[in-house]
Amino acid sequence: MFKRMPDVQPRLADDVYEQILSAIVNGQIAPGDRLIQEKIAAEINISRTPVREALLRLEREGILELSGRKGFSIRQISEEEVRDIYGVREAIEGYGAYWVAANRTDARIQAIAEKVAEERALKEHDMQAEFRINRDIHRTIVAQTGNKALLDMFDSIWGRGISQWLFAATRTNQTPPDPDVHDKLLGVIKNGTPAEAQAAMIEHVRDGLGMQIKGLKE
Amino acid sequence: MFKRMPDVQPRLADDVYEQILSAIVNGQIAPGDRLIQEKIAAEINISRTPVREALLRLEREGILELSGRKGFSIRQISEEEVRDIYGVREAIEGYGAYWVAANRTDARIQAIAEKVAEERALKEHDMQAEFRINRDIHRTIVAQTGNKALLDMFDSIWGRGISQWLFAATRTNQTPPDPDVHDKLLGVIKNGTPAEAQAAMIEHVRDGLGMQIKGLKE
DNA sequence: TTTTTGTACGGTGTATACAGTATACATGGT
DNA sequence: ACCATGTATACTGTATACACCGTACAAAAA
Incomplete structure (x- = not known):
């Protein structure tokens, strides 16, 4: 009181x-x-x-x-730095996906699924909203580990990319906001082995890097 | 001029x-x-x-x-936090070991070998010196990736453990300063597949966690 | 013009001053 | 002795003041 x-x-x-x-x-x-x-x-x-x-x-x-x-x-970051950042993302988020698949729980899968659903439900397709929901999905996956230090690293590394991400995204706004990609990723986390989940996440991150670099080059 | x-x-x-x-x-x-x-x-x-x-x-x-x-x-950190920290280390340093094994170079292996040799040459076995050389070895491995962001993460996560590490190490100072462990790790990085290098690193980190927890419990 | 030199300004980095509040201690009542 | 209350102290957090230096611009020299 x-x-x-x-x-x-x-x-x-x-x-x-x-x-x-x-x-x-x-x-x-x-x-x-x-x-x-x-x-x-x-x-x-x-x-x-x-x-x-x-x-x-x-x-x-x-x-x-x-x-x-x-x-x-x-801060303007170079292409090399973007690659570095995505490398770190592979390490952290790959680990996260592995962990979640290794310690699967309905609640954990559900939490991620909800975020993916949010993305699908998204109406306004401005870059900021896209950025936020995309980050939220990835963040939620990592958050399921319950590892606070890992989540700190996640936030730290994502912070660095912000402006660059938005910038590149604005350029190559042909970028389709495909929630299918995340659905697929979730599917592997839900049904695959931990190693498969990790591999799927790493591949997904690599795809993101490709987009990013493409946007940077134009 | x-x-x-x-x-x-x-x-x-x-x-x-x-x-x-x-x-x-x-x-x-x-x-x-x-x-x-x-x-x-x-x-x-x-x-x-x-x-x-x-x-x-x-x-x-x-x-x-x-x-x-x-x-x-x-800051005094809980056992859970120690576990979290070591989880992050698995992610980052495992990735680093994988990368180095996947992009093997004489120079890179050499750089790591030098640090391991330093450990072996170490005369004074106070905890601080042990801590520093141990960290240097691990840091050098990660540094070989050339990924500055990754190295930042490494420094960040190692910073958190400092006091705890020293504290635990002081307690369980039966901890033998065995450079053999690092030699073995280096061997896998040098000759194994990337996946094997990663696994070896993760196992090595897990061993460290075991020590840490043991020191904390007493 | 073009280039140099002077000068005011803008902005950070550091020092100091002020406000507020938890902590510690002392004081007095029981 | 013990507890409650008052009071001083010790910190942090914020505001302000000062010093320094690069930048920009203007004026003077070429």
Whole structure:
């Protein structure tokens, strides 16, 4: 009763972090835009300190970069880095698929199936929505392992690709939003051996890399 | 000529970060010790700001935690978290071993062999030295992929275990520093199929987990 | 014009100052 | 002795102030 005090006092920096990140995902901040500490601080009526903390965190996560004294901006990543990121995804998500297939449960399969259904039900096909649901599906698979550290890695590696993903996706928007692909993947996780599930996931990720590179090259 | 200006001006926070981290690895900071921003700042004659940035980063990386208003301290992790960490290691390092075996090169094998030799040559068997060389071996394997993102993940996940590892190792210091284990692993990477290399690495990591848990339980 | 030099400005990094709150300790009542 | 209450202290989090330096632009020299 009387409401419990939270263990750790909230930090403005966390808010700012969330706001900036979702602004990137929503396309309100584009590559090339300059993020100035004081500007942001003034805009939301707080001081530079928490804003700075948020920006530094985003920098460390590879999402932003600091260009000399011209402020922060979305980091442009090279093709090699994209390949690297997808390599990590193979490692993490492949492991996740393996684990889920090895520790199969109705509840776990169900959780994933729900996300896939969400994708199928998706009406608006803007890139941001596509991105989110796609990430959610993959994230849900990894989340089924119950391994928090693994999920952290997942979030970390997906954070890096954000802007690039959206950029490439916008270019090659012939990209069909085929939920069939995910259905197939789910099928293997549901019925295949762990090794098969892992292989299917890795192949699926590789396909994504192909798209990405194609979008980058044009 | 005339020396080049570094692209980005150095930050005191990075120094502080390194210092605190190595102080942890060297055992100068033990679990339970309280890290107070002002104290640290005074000790190295800088202001609280960069110290705070370093501490926040260490907190985000799961190495430190903030306990109310009692300052930061080394984060104690549960057995479940240890298991999680080792799961991630299986994913990342298993992938690394697979990759190296699949893209075998004399130079790559050599680089790893050198580290293993270093371990064998090790004279002082204090826990910190053991920890470092062990990590270096594993890190070198992953590094051979040339995948920077993967290496980041490696560093990230190893950072979390530091204190726990040292703690457990100190307890069960019957732990023999057997370089044979790593030699065997290297052998599989050198001569086996990629799948075999991956399996060997995963098994090796699992053995490590066993030790860790044992040390934790006592 | 073109190039150099000066200068104001913009932006980060660091230091300091302020506010708020949990913790610790002391004090007094029982 | 023990518990409750008050009060000081010790931290963190946030705001503000200062220092420094690269950039941009303007003015002067060629």
